[in-house]
Amino acid sequence: xxxxxxxxxxxxxxxxPAGLAAACAAAExxxxxxxxxxxxxxxxxxxxxxxxxxxxxxxxxxxxxLHAAGAVVVRQTAVVATLRPGVLLAESPEGPREFGWEKLIxxxxxxxxxxxxxxWTLPGVVGIGxxxxxxxxxxxxxxxxxxxAGSGPLLFAAAAEYRAAGADIVIIAEQTNWAKxxxxxxxxxxxxxxxxxxxxxxxxxxxxxxxxxxxxVTSAQGVDGLESVTLRSARKTWTxxxxxxxxxxxxxxxxxxxxxxxxxxxxxxxxxxxxxESSQAGVYIAGExxxxxxxxxxxxxxxxxxxxxxxxxxxxxxxxxxxxxxWAFSRAMDQAFALRDEVKNLADPETLICRCEDxxxxxxxxxxxxxxxxxxxxxxxxxxxxxxxxxxxxxxxGWEAESNxxxxxxxxxxTLREPGSGPGGASE
Amino acid sequence: MTEAVTLTINGRxxxxxxxxxxxxxLALAGESRFRRSVAGHPxxxxxxxxxxxxxxxxxxxxxxxxxxxxxxAEGMEVRTDD
Numbered sequence: 001x002x003x004x005x006x007x008x009x010x011x012x013x014x015x016x017p018a019g020l021a022a023a024c025a026a027a028e029x030x031x032x033x034x035x036x037x038x039x040x041x042x043x044x045x046x047x048x049x050x051x052x053x054x055x056x057x058x059x060x061x062x063x064x065x066l067h068a069a070g071a072v073v074v075r076q077t078a079v080v081a082t083l084r085p086g087v088l089l090a091e092s093p094e095g096p097r098e099f100g101w102e103k104l105i106x107x108x109x110x111x112x113x114x115x116x117x118x119x120w121t122l123p124g125v126v127g128i129g130x131x132x133x134x135x136x137x138x139x140x141x142x143x144x145x146x147x148x149a150g151s152g153p154l155l156f157a158a159a160a161e162y163r164a165a166g167a168d169i170v171i172i173a174e175q176t177n178w179a180k181x182x183x184x185x186x187x188x189x190x191x192x193x194x195x196x197x198x199x200x201x202x203x204x205x206x207x208x209x210x211x212x213x214x215x216x217v218t219s220a221q222g223v224d225g226l227e228s229v230t231l232r233s234a235r236k237t238w239t240x241x242x243x244x245x246x247x248x249x250x251x252x253x254x255x256x257x258x259x260x261x262x263x264x265x266x267x268x269x270x271x272x273x274x275x276x277e278s279s280q281a282g283v284y285i286a287g288e289x290x291x292x293x294x295x296x297x298x299x300x301x302x303x304x305x306x307x308x309x310x311x312x313x314x315x316x317x318x319x320x321x322x323x324x325x326x327w328a329f330s331r332a333m334d335q336a337f338a339l340r341d342e343v344k345n346l347a348d349p350e351t352l353i354c355r356c357e358d359x360x361x362x363x364x365x366x367x368x369x370x371x372x373x374x375x376x377x378x379x380x381x382x383x384x385x386x387x388x389x390x391x392x393x394x395x396x397x398g399w400e401a402e403s404n405x406x407x408x409x410x411x412x413x414x415t416l417r418e419p420g421s422g423p424g425g426a427s428e
Numbered sequence: 429m430t431e432a433v434t435l436t437i438n439g440r441x442x443x444x445x446x447x448x449x450x451x452x453x454l455a456l457a458g459e460s461r462f463r464r465s466v467a468g469h470p471x472x473x474x475x476x477x478x479x480x481x482x483x484x485x486x487x488x489x490x491x492x493x494x495x496x497x498x499x500x501a502e503g504m505e506v507r508t509d510d
Contacts, residue, residue, distance in 0.1 A: 038478065038497075039477075039478065039497060040497075040499060045477050052447070111475060111477065111479050112475060114474070121465070121469060121471060122470075123460045123461055123462070123470055123471060123472030124460065124472065125474070126472070126473060126474055126476065127474055127475050127476060129475075129476070129477070130473065130474055130475045130476030130477065131476065132476070133476035133477055133496075134451060134452065134455075134473060134476045134496065137448065137449050137451070137452045137496075138445065138448055138452045138456075139451070139452050139455050140455055140456055224460075224461060224470050225460050225461070225470065225472070352469075355465065355471070355474075355480070355482060356465075356466075356481065357466060358465050358466050358467040358469070382481070383481040383484075383492070384479060384480050384481050387479045387480070388474070388475070388479070388480050410481075
């Protein structure tokens with residue numbers, strides 16, 4: 001062992017709701033537990049800023065519980081590879097770190113699905129959740145005109161948050177239609193997180209924000225930055241002037257680490273058994289990577305994974321009923337916000353698909369799979385490693401990511417040197 | 429909130445609340461073009477969570493730093509549009 005390596009009985013990767021719940025459960029069962037996060041913050045994207053602000057009661061409770069449980073919190077530490085079975089390699093500001101684990105819980109969350117359209121690379125076109133995170137961090141929106149376009153419940157919450165920051169919401173363009181939304185609305189009272197969602201809807205209505213289902217963005221215009229957005233509905237096409245376009249078409253599970261570890265995936269999500277254990281023994285997965293379901297699902301799956309990893313399956317089993325109700329919410333969301341074909345195909349031949357390497361749709365259409373397109377055009381080979389264009393090429397061409405090679409995130413060369421040869425860090 | 433810090437953005441001193449990320453400091457300073465793409469197009473933040481690398485700027489001489497994941501520090505020098 002080198003002096004830069006640490007060993008834990010349970011290592012949790014990702015400190016969002018699922019990770020916090022998993023770490024609490026495992027640590028409360030007496031397991032020596034660490035929770036790692038790539039950012040300087042705890043709470044993931046959804047509870048961003050809650051460590052200091054705490055206007056979410058739920059976030060506050062979980063953060064308090066985590067500290068009481070005694071799990072070791074490791075910030076600004078991104079897992080980039082697995083060195084050998086049971087040992088992760090991570091990069092931290094102080095240098096490379098090794099984390100040995102007996103049980104591993106992956107709670108790495110999700111990211112937004114971006115679908116390319118002409119003009120989507122202009123500064124001022126931001127993700128819906130992306131702008132939400134930035135606003136939470138203090139991004140100035142006062143007096144700015146904002147158009148929201150995309151799909152899903154995030155639109156309501158985001159619009160309310162932008163509005164609270166002083167933004168002038170021009171329109172919320174929701175691509176799904178009224179009929180599906182009404183059906184979704186009718187199922188909500190029976191679903192666990194339904195009430196939260198309803199509250200967000202009412203809040204939006206009270207704010208008199210124009211919410212338009214059956215409407216989507218077709219292009220963004222501007223020279224050095226965004227100036228206007230063109231929207232379409234079944235009946236008309238029109239243009240709105242704005243300072244920001246918040247665009248996002250739902251969430252995509254983050255699967256780089258499960259893929260790297262050889263966990264079985266199906267339909268764009270990780271497959272797990274009823275104890276949240278993946279096809280790789282000892283590797284548990286909870287929250288968004290098993291299917292998009294939001295905070296409620298993440299918390300209950302995190303707890304189940306934590307108890308199961310700590311060898312307390314009976315405590316996990318008591319939560320199965322609660323978990324089933326969150327799955328029903330996931331299914332209802334999938335149906336309500338299924339993407340219409342038009343939005344999967346907004347890019348014109350000159351639209352950039354790969355933003356890192358500036359590869360257009362025209363260039364990509366010469367190839368029949370992502371692998372050959374990558375080799376010939378460098379699509380997906382830039383610093384984001386296909387995290388942004390991956391969802392787009394899957395929707396546009398049906399191409400899927402086949403494998404992940406380490407490192408799963410850009411790292412300093414020093415991190416990849418022979419471990420142990422670097423300067424000494426804190427020892428266990 | 430921790431104490432305010434002063435950083436230099438494209439040669440201009442800017443004072444921001446402590447705990448602010450560099451991306452937000454840039455927006456407060458009125459910058460919208462964070463970087464140039466390989467073909468020279470202007471870009472700004474997209475994902476806000478460290479995934480897309482569109483908000484990369486040069487910090488203290490080190491290029492390709494994700495401004496949305498970097499906390500501002502006293503005396504930090506930030507350059508955009510590289």
